[in-house]
Amino acid sequence: MSGEELIRRGVIENFAFPGKLVEEIPYGSGHINDTFRLVFETEQGRRRYILQRMNKSIFHKPVELMENIVGVTSWLRKKILANGGDADRETLNIIHARDGRPYYLDRADDYWRAYLFIEGASCYDKVENKEDFYQSAVAFGHFQGMLSDYPAETLHETIVNFHNTASRLEDFKAAVERDTCGYAGSVQREIRFVLERENLAHVLGELQAEKKLPLRVTHNDTKLNNIMIDDKTGRAICVIDLDTVMPGLAVNDFGDSIRFGASTADEDEKDLSKVSCDMELFELYTKGFVEGCAGSLTDKELDMLPIGAMVMTYECGMRFLADYLDGDIYFKTHREGHNLDRCRTQFKLVADMEKKLSAMNAIVDKYR
Ligand code: ADP
Ligand code: MG
Ligand code: MG
Structure with missing residues (x-):
């Protein structure tokens, strides 16, 4: 396991994911943050999550930034549920750190956050049609x-x-x-x-x-x-x-x-x-x-x-x-x-x- 991966494993333990980690891979084609996809084995089957290391050279106010995301996603979740929608797929959902915060700050001063993985949907980089x-x-x-x-x-x-x-x-x-x-x-x-x-x-x-x-x-x-x-x-x-x-x-x-x-x-x-x-x-x-x-x-x-x-x-x-x-x-x-x-x-x-x-x-x- 690479040193980087070891560090990520340390990070992962600080989030309230259920089950046992079975896979973690770099994911997506975003240019700003470092994005990983995690797979956990639980009694209900496999669950996937997104883990991101936030780009600290671009985002200088990560705590405020996460406050914005908490505010907006919880608002969206309520609205989607009230309209009978699937709130696990129609908005981002934050997985909190074990200390209750919506992010985890590691020893290298990197901010990490996690979301439910949106299943059955894809992102496209280029407008094809x-x-x-x-x-x-x-x-x-x-x-x-x-x-x-x-x-x-x-x-x-x-x-x-x-x-x-x-x-x-x-x-x-x-x-x-x-x-x-x-x-x-x-x-x-x-x-x-x-x-x-x-x-x-x-x-x-x-x-x-x-x-x-x-x-x-x-x-x-x-x-x-x-x-x-x-x-x-x-x-x-x-x-x-x-x-x-x-x-x-x-x-x-x-x-x-x-x-x-x-x-x-x-x-x-x-x-x-x-x-x-x-x-x-x-x-x-x-x-x-x-x-x-x-x-x-x-x-x-x-x-x-x-x-x-x-x-x-x-x-x-x-x-x-x-x-x-x-x-x-x-x-x-x-x-x-x-x-x-x-x-x-x-x-x-x-x-x-x-x-x-x-x-x-x-x-x-x-x-x-
Ligand atoms: P960046 O700011 O680096 O573009 P994004 O938040 O857009 O970071 O994430 C990068 C990529 O990761 C997205 O384009 C998408 O493919 C994937 N991704 C991000 N969040 C989710 C999610 N909750 N579920 C599934 N895929 C996601
Ligand atoms: Mg993006
Ligand atoms: Mg971005």
């Missing part, structure tokens, strides 16, 4: 809907100013000012693109401050591989990966999904003629999300869905550009100018969405 994308929309909409009466202000902001676009803009301006690598002169066009659209950085925050957009529980990592799809029915049954659950705006979750899910090209495509917002995918996601939310979005939230897509794309683009100017210190890069290529695709998408705004609004109107 349009139905998958639609299913993810329904799932994230449903998640939003079930949590629409959750007191979002009680959640911890575990990553401060995560989607505060105005503060991201200030960070961006500071990066231009620093011009650490001396690149600013060569990317004037891109810098201008950001500065000409400063209104996009403020519009959502202002509506929120005026209480025209409600504070919601947001997921903030609405990728396809963070939902589980039932192997038999092909329908999304559960939203997972709740590390970035925070108080925020529903339109941000929607917008970020459109940003990466409805683009016709990869995030780092060099040929910008290939980059646009696919309106068929936009419609599919809008339909699924609005259906999933089941009437819980306000009129203003529905009005602002297309702007949400634009703002999230604009914000992401300026973050790529700021990181390029800073010398690629935040986003991993795999080639020269990678962050610059990324920012260009985002800005191309924003420009495309600007042209398509009235068509996007018409699509929202069709499903509201």
